[in-house]
Amino acid sequence: MNKGKKFVSLFLVFSLLALSGNLIAKERRGAKLVIQKKDGQEVSGELIAVKKNSLIMLVSGADASIDIQDIAVIKIVKKSKLWKGAGLGLLLGGLGGAMFADATTDPEERGDFFNPPPRRVINRKSDYITGCAISLAIIGGIAGLLDGKDKINQIEGKSDLEVKKALEKLRPKARIPDYE
Numbered sequence: 001m002n003k004g005k006k007f008v009s010l011f012l013v014f015s016l017l018a019l020s021g022n023l024i025a026k027e028r029r030g031a032k033l034v035i036q037k038k039d040g041q042e043v044s045g046e047l048i049a050v051k052k053n054s055l056i057m058l059v060s061g062a063d064a065s066i067d068i069q070d071i072a073v074i075k076i077v078k079k080s081k082l083w084k085g086a087g088l089g090l091l092l093g094g095l096g097g098a099m100f101a102d103a104t105t106d107p108e109e110r111g112d113f114f115n116p117p118p119r120r121v122i123n124r125k126s127d128y129i130t131g132c133a134i135s136l137a138i139i140g141g142i143a144g145l146l147d148g149k150d151k152i153n154q155i156e157g158k159s160d161l162e163v164k165k166a167l168e169k170l171r172p173k174a175r176i177p178d179y180e
Contacts, residue, residue, distance in 0.1 A: 089140020
């Protein structure tokens with residue numbers, strides 16, 4: 001088996017392990033919201049359901065119904081994905097850099113088990129792999145930050161149709177998305 005196929009196999013195994021977190025059965029959770037009411041009061045908690053004229057939330061262990069007419073701003077709080085993006089970028093950059101560095105090395109300089117390649121070739125490969133891994137880790141970290149950015153929905157001053165559309169986008173994020 002050549003090195004390229006080994007790297008692809010290794011990549012597939014790591015990606016299956018890294019991305020299989022969603023396969024673990026666990027209770028569905030609603031999105032974490034911070035509601036700013038028109039009177040200036042803030043309410044934060046888990047979104048349980050979206051009704052026609054109100055939001056049902058779990059606030060400090062108790063259910064609370066918040067009328068849409070009283071809401072000024074709805075902020076959906078997301079978890080930061082910085083480390084997940086950076087880790088995935090590091091892994092992909094290292095594997096991709098290793099495959100590309102090996103593919104671009106002169107076949108006479110590659111060596112084998114009994115005759116290792118010259119030191120300068122090893123240093124050049126490791127520098128290339130490290131550069132690719134760090135570059136993609138930075139890019140992945142930035143992408144993770146952007147993906148984990150909180151989303152703010154202005155409700156006050158919007159038309160009924162715009163509010164209805166905002167609530168329909170919020171509905172799938174509830175613990176009970178098909179609540180009527």
